Amino acid sequence: MKIRTLLYIFVLKCIVFCDGVTAKELLFCYEDKNAAPLFLGVDKAIPIDQPDASVEVLSLLDKAIDGVEIKFVRKPWRRCLSDLEFNRVNAVIASYRKGRENVAVYPVDQQGKLRDDYAVSEFSSCLIGRYKFHKEWETREVFQNKAFTIAIPNGYGLNSALKEEPFFIHNTFSKSKAFELLDKGVVQASVDLCQVDGLKVSSYPYEGNNVKPIYPPYETSHGYLVFSKKFYEENNTLSWEIWHWLSKFESAPVYIKYLQTPK
Known part of the structure; x- marks a missing residue:
């Protein structure tokens, strides 16, 4: 009986302490x-x-x-x-x-x-577009009826403020497709990750068409x-x-x- 008791205590201790060591x-x-x-x-x-x-x-x-x-x-x-x-x-x-x-x-x-x-x-998203879009965006309140075509890739969205803006939205499966439409001039704007922890970044792959983000970001989110x-x-x-x-x-x-x- 004594041996069984000691064995039981040993097993119990092993369960308690060994389990604490296991990741x-x-x-x-x-x-x-x-x-x-x-x-x-x-x-x-x-x-x-x-x-x-x-x-x-x-x-x-x-x-x-x-x-x-x-x-x-x-x-x-x-x-x-x-x-x-x-x-x-x-x-x-x-x-x-x-x-x-x-x-x-x-x-x-x-x-x-x-x-x-x-x-x-911490990621921040910006509207992106060419110089002409930047200028028209700055004066959009003067021209109330001006509408913009924008490509929104899967996984991105527009915050409540931007949802009130005059956009014709093209939803795309991927960010690369949205960028392709912007590069070809099918749309005037898109969205891109423009800051990581406050550091400015860009993933837009096409060069020579002067596509730049509009700061400040329209949305910042934390993961x-x-x-x-x-x-x-x-x-x-x-x-x-x-x-x-x-x-x-x-x-x-x-x-x-x-x-x-x-x-």
């Missing part, structure tokens, strides 16, 4: 479409060379924090969000949308305000690493350790590198 698996889901510089490629394969900016950042986090082991899976974006809600994956990178906090845990302070300093990324409710409840300390690491890591150079990589 917690974190299953991260990200979109299976090209959304440079966040994610590259258009299928479910996880690239080995140049694995995407966000994947590179999280891989560095994985190496820096002993208590977590990150695994990656690619799915359609809506599927990632659905799997997060039902705890089939543990984390995604997402901007804030009203109601999304019902299925995901964001880094917030004691008052419930989002901690932007804990975000993975947060958000956790499923269950993962956060079971790994509260680890979740905050991860967010704290992200707040100290300079991610802008990584995103800019991928933005400037030929695609």
